[in-house]
Amino acid sequence: xxxxxxxxxxxxxxxxxxxxxxxxxxxxxxxxxxxxxxxxxxxxxxxxxxxxxxxxxxxxxxxxxxxxxxxxxxxxxxxxxxxxxxxxxxxxxxxxxxxxxxxxxxxxxxxxxxxxxxxxxxxxxxxxxxxxxxxxxxxxxxxxxxxxxxxxxxxxxxxxxxxxxxxxxxxxxxxxxxxxxxxxxxxxxxxxxxxxxxxxxxxxxxxxxxxxxxxxxxxxxxxxxxxxxxxxxxxxxxxxxxxxxxxxxxxxxxxxxxxxxxxxxxxxxxxxxxxxxxxxxxxxxxxxxxxxxxxxxxxxxxxxxxxxxxxxxxxxxxxxxxxxxxxxxxxxxxxxxxxxxxxxxxxxxxxxxxxxxxxxxxxxxxxxxxxxxxxxxxxxxxxxxxxxxxxxxxxxxxxxxxxxxxxxxxxxxxxxxxxxxxxxxxxxxxxxxxxxxxxxxxxxxxxxxxxxxxxxxxxxxxxxxxxxxxxxxxxxxxxxxxxxxxxxxxxxxxxxxxxxxxxxxxxxxxxxxxxxxxxxxxxxxxxxxxxxxxxx
Amino acid sequence: xxxxxxxxxxxxxxxxxxxxxxxxxxxxxxxxxxxxxxxxxxxxxxxxxxxxxxxxxxxxxxxxxxxxxxxxxxxxxxxxxxxxxxxxxxxxxxxxxxxxxxxxxxxxxxxxxxxxxxxxxxxxxxxxxxxxxxxxxxxxxxxxxxxxxxxxxxxxxxxxxxxxxxxxxxxxxxxxxxxxxxxxxxxxxxxxxxxxxxxxxxxxxxxxxxxxxxxxxxxxxxxxxxxxxxxxxxxxxxxxxxxxxxxxxxxxxxxxxxxxxxxxxxxxxxxxxxxxxxxxxxxxxxxxxxxxxxxxxxxxxxxxxxxxxxxxxxxxxxxxxxxxxxxxxxxxxxxxxxxxxxxxxxxxxxxxxxxxxxxxxxxxxxxxxxxxxxxxxxxxxxxxxxxxxxxxxxxxxxxxxxxxxxxxxxxxxxxxxxxxxxxxxxxxxxxxxxxxxxxxxxxxxxxxxxxxxxxxxxxxxx
Numbered sequence: 001x002x003x004x005x006x007x008x009x010x011x012x013x014x015x016x017x018x019x020x021x022x023x024x025x026x027x028x029x030x031x032x033x034x035x036x037x038x039x040x041x042x043x044x045x046x047x048x049x050x051x052x053x054x055x056x057x058x059x060x061x062x063x064x065x066x067x068x069x070x071x072x073x074x075x076x077x078x079x080x081x082x083x084x085x086x087x088x089x090x091x092x093x094x095x096x097x098x099x100x101x102x103x104x105x106x107x108x109x110x111x112x113x114x115x116x117x118x119x120x121x122x123x124x125x126x127x128x129x130x131x132x133x134x135x136x137x138x139x140x141x142x143x144x145x146x147x148x149x150x151x152x153x154x155x156x157x158x159x160x161x162x163x164x165x166x167x168x169x170x171x172x173x174x175x176x177x178x179x180x181x182x183x184x185x186x187x188x189x190x191x192x193x194x195x196x197x198x199x200x201x202x203x204x205x206x207x208x209x210x211x212x213x214x215x216x217x218x219x220x221x222x223x224x225x226x227x228x229x230x231x232x233x234x235x236x237x238x239x240x241x242x243x244x245x246x247x248x249x250x251x252x253x254x255x256x257x258x259x260x261x262x263x264x265x266x267x268x269x270x271x272x273x274x275x276x277x278x279x280x281x282x283x284x285x286x287x288x289x290x291x292x293x294x295x296x297x298x299x300x301x302x303x304x305x306x307x308x309x310x311x312x313x314x315x316x317x318x319x320x321x322x323x324x325x326x327x328x329x330x331x332x333x334x335x336x337x338x339x340x341x342x343x344x345x346x347x348x349x350x351x352x353x354x355x356x357x358x359x360x361x362x363x364x365x366x367x368x369x370x371x372x373x374x375x376x377x378x379x380x381x382x383x384x385x386x387x388x389x390x391x392x393x394x395x396x397x398x399x400x401x402x403x404x405x406x407x408x409x410x411x412x413x414x415x416x417x418x419x420x421x422x423x424x425x426x427x428x429x430x431x432x433x434x435x436x437x438x439x440x441x442x443x444x445x446x447x448x449x450x451x452x453x454x455x456x457x458x459x460x461x462x463x464x465x466x467x468x469x470x471x472x473x474x475x476x477x478x479x480x481x482x483x484x485x486x487x488x489x490x491x492x493x494x495x496x497x498x499x500x501x502x503x504x505x506x507x508x509x510x511x512x513x514x515x516x517x518x519x520x521x522x523x524x525x526x527x528x529x530x531x532x533x534x535x536x
Numbered sequence: 537x538x539x540x541x542x543x544x545x546x547x548x549x550x551x552x553x554x555x556x557x558x559x560x561x562x563x564x565x566x567x568x569x570x571x572x573x574x575x576x577x578x579x580x581x582x583x584x585x586x587x588x589x590x591x592x593x594x595x596x597x598x599x600x601x602x603x604x605x606x607x608x609x610x611x612x613x614x615x616x617x618x619x620x621x622x623x624x625x626x627x628x629x630x631x632x633x634x635x636x637x638x639x640x641x642x643x644x645x646x647x648x649x650x651x652x653x654x655x656x657x658x659x660x661x662x663x664x665x666x667x668x669x670x671x672x673x674x675x676x677x678x679x680x681x682x683x684x685x686x687x688x689x690x691x692x693x694x695x696x697x698x699x700x701x702x703x704x705x706x707x708x709x710x711x712x713x714x715x716x717x718x719x720x721x722x723x724x725x726x727x728x729x730x731x732x733x734x735x736x737x738x739x740x741x742x743x744x745x746x747x748x749x750x751x752x753x754x755x756x757x758x759x760x761x762x763x764x765x766x767x768x769x770x771x772x773x774x775x776x777x778x779x780x781x782x783x784x785x786x787x788x789x790x791x792x793x794x795x796x797x798x799x800x801x802x803x804x805x806x807x808x809x810x811x812x813x814x815x816x817x818x819x820x821x822x823x824x825x826x827x828x829x830x831x832x833x834x835x836x837x838x839x840x841x842x843x844x845x846x847x848x849x850x851x852x853x854x855x856x857x858x859x860x861x862x863x864x865x866x867x868x869x870x871x872x873x874x875x876x877x878x879x880x881x882x883x884x885x886x887x888x889x890x891x892x893x894x895x896x897x898x899x900x901x902x903x904x905x906x907x908x909x910x911x912x913x914x915x916x917x918x919x920x921x922x923x924x925x926x927x928x929x930x931x932x933x934x935x936x937x938x939x940x941x942x943x944x945x946x947x948x949x950x951x952x953x954x955x956x957x958x959x960x961x962x963x964x965x966x967x968x969x970x971x972x973x974x975x976x977x978x979x980x981x982x983x984x985x986x987x988x989x990x991x992x993x994x995x996x997x998x
């Protein structure tokens with residue numbers, strides 16, 4: 001699970017329209033220029049999508065959410081649930097094609113073996129503190145080579161769905177030779193010229209962040225139909241969208257809300273929605289005196305017209321949520337209604353909590369006449385236009401309810417320290433992006449309420465704790481779902497967050513790109529089956 | 537590509553009372569009728585070529601819309617004092633509409649009488665034309681259908697449930713006509729022209745996208761971007777005979793064309809991904825064609841959305857600056873504004889040379905309008921990326937080297953433009969929605985005078 005200010009994944013289906021002649025080059029656009037091209041040193045969706053093209057994991061997710069073979073052809077989970085043994089695919093070699101004049105990396109052309117899996121796991125465990133979102137590897141204890149094509153990975157404790165945390169990308173063992181830390185890996189040549197086993201080989205990059213990839217004709221999933229892929233990095237999302245509309249790009253992986261309508265209105269382009277496993281929320285620090293009163297938290301939630309914000313800022317392309325799970329997850333409780341905008345009810349709750357407008361200045365005061373004021377810290381980088389619009393909207397709604405909220409914008413590092421470490425805040429705005437949409441243990445369990453813990457709202461509810469622990473321990477799916485629904489209802493009632501929405505993200509592409517199918521968290525998973533044709 | 541007719545839905549009205557009144561009765565107007573109500577026997581030129589005198593700084597129609605102008609005139613009875621600094625006379629929301637719709641992208645006519653802006657609904661994006669007094673209101677939205685009379689001929693793939701998208705209005709020099717971009721409700725983006733008296737038509741169409749129309753300030757031709765031959769290139773179309781001429785031909789993507797005031801040169805952004813340069817092209821000596829474009833800048837930075845000063849001496853544009861942000865390996869981008877002479881002696885300017893032409897740091901990029909200019913060509917107006925103040929409007933005086941703050945008391949400002957008469961237009965967030973605003977300032981040509989072209993610019997120090 002990771003925290004981001006914006007998310008950008010999408011999937012879809014291509015439709016071919018007019019007469020085309022064959023061409024085998026696809027140019028796609030991203031925003032932000034990568035400094036490294038491996039799966040682990042960059043914490044951006046851009047890097048993850050590039051990794052989908054160049055690298056593979058041991059297993060993958062199938063269309064129905066089941067696990068399907070990737071670099072491993074089969075696997076067994078031990079009876080005690082802590083060991084997973086993978087049987088690896090034979091005759092896989094690391095990419096060999098390199099630009100002319102450049103020396104071949106030592107791993108190029110070598111066979112993929114168990115030692116590569118072991119080396120990758122050892123690196124992830126060794127460099128955890130220096131890898132963004134490294135908590136996703138926290139359940140892994142060790143890896144052991146049983147033979148060149150068999151590897152055993154041991155978990156710290158049994159979990160109901162062990163493969164979920166073992167879907168990381170595998171790198172060649174030689175990539176970690178003489179690597180002592182995450183930072184030394186970040187300085188290595190490998191992150192600039194990665195070598196993988198995936199459907200596309202990394203050929204070269206330039207200082208503008210453009211990356212050239214060439215099809216791996218020997219890819220175990222089938223030779224890709226598109227011979228070369230070029231990734232271009234844009235400084236501005238709207239310029240990227242214009243480049244798609246004016247034919248300079250074949251695909252963009254994310255369409256910003258302000259460009260959505262114009263792309264929708266162009267019949268040559270296909271716009272594909274994707275309901276990401278994520279949601280946005282306003283977190284409330286329950287350890288603060290004012291916010292320790294649940295009535296105040298509920299009043300704040302009632303004061304926000306989330307439907308209007310979703311329409312105004314995102315053209316309604318999303319869904320309001322009522323609780324702590326992404327709404328596409330089986331753990332989400334559809335019986336819990338989302339909080340409707342109700343200013344009168346909000347005022348009532350605040351009055352019952354002891355707040356009223358004694359001096360008729362529009363801001364409520366407590367029994368001692370102290371105005372009801374809160375601060376909101378907001379992480380912002382770059383322009384952050386949508387973020388600022390949301391914050392301004394929230395401020396306006398809170399003021400209508402009689403609550404003065406002062407905004408403070410912080411850079412990402414300062415925000416993390418202030419919120420996650422110091423817990424020195426009243427309100428903050430953030431998003432969760434989930435790898436495992438049913439696991440919210442770290443978000444609301446009191447055991448995660450310490451420094452750098454994900455329970456930075458400091459919720460301490462024994463019933464919630466007990467249910468989270470019970471859900472995590474059971475392997476009975478129906479029981480787990482029933483418990484999750486209880487958790488959903490309980491947390492919604494506790495209101496440590498104002499649950500806002502999960503957004504529908506969009507990718508867009510030209511009509512001559514066909515066969516496009518995109519999965520959550522693996523944008524280019526099916527890229528081998530894509531094809532592109534030149535317009536006549 | 538099939539041809540059929542497309543009807544433009546036009547609401548012609550004479551609104552009564554407040555400006556918000558936007559009833560759309562099907563009535564056609566002549567230019568004379570447009571001004572008949574408030575301007576009676578005065579000619580249009582006498583209204584807009586207003587000469588300021590001590591204690592009398594704005595034409596009547598401006599005073600009517602901005603009652604606060606009277607206070608300003610009394611407070612500054614001396615013309616010399618009235619024109620000093622940047623004075624915000626009055627700020628008003630343009631419409632009284634509280635509809636749950638966003639408004640955006642205002643565009644002033646050259647004479648400062650009309651403006652157009654876009655209304656963004658879930659089913660359409662349409663353009664509303666107005667004047668400040670509410671005498672005239674008209675809606676532009678091209679829909680597929682069978683038209684007649686003044687209805688335009690366009691391109692259609694047949695019936696469509698696609699939204700009608702209309703945007704990018706730009707006015708002609710005489711302020712009677714305008715160009716805009718529409719998908720015709722059928723998904724094909726073409727250039728349309730119309731006039732305040734009615735009578736719209738397409739002037740540039742192709743199955744590939746056409747956009748970014750910019751009307752020649754001295755002639756009846758429109759520069760625009762089209763990908764009709766593959767990549768985005770700059771074209772010019774004669775409005776009357778619809779002859780189209782390609783004026784850029786590099787392998788790059790060319791966007792955002794803007795005319796120089798002399799109508800003989802066009803500046804635009806040209807490049808790829810995150811490396812665009814500012815490029816200029818000019819008519820060749822015969823006046824019949826266009827000389828090969830040449831770079832005004834040639835740098836590693838991304839230079840976007842050039843705008844030309846009203847006197848044609850300078851070009852302002854956005855330029856990206858990279859910061860290594862926090863614990864992320866992806867850089868954080870900030871944007872600055874640079875101003876360069878139209879004909880730099882040592883063009884193209886490199887990164888090092890551009891560093892000496894900085895006028896604003898850390899701004900909000902606005903691709904709708906680009907950096908705005910005051911009518912006297914002294915100041916560049918822009919939105920500062922200041923989260924604490926939610927994007928305030930600033931101006932940099934190019935000849936004083938001084939930055940001013942426009943105190944509009946609005947937040948999340950964008951789409952900045954200033955009319956000839958000194959009315960600043962922009963959009964800002966009200967509650968959750970973007971609404972369009974107008975603000976009367978002392979920056980109009982009638983107060984500040986026309987550009988003299990004598991003064992040397994002063995840039996920010998690095």
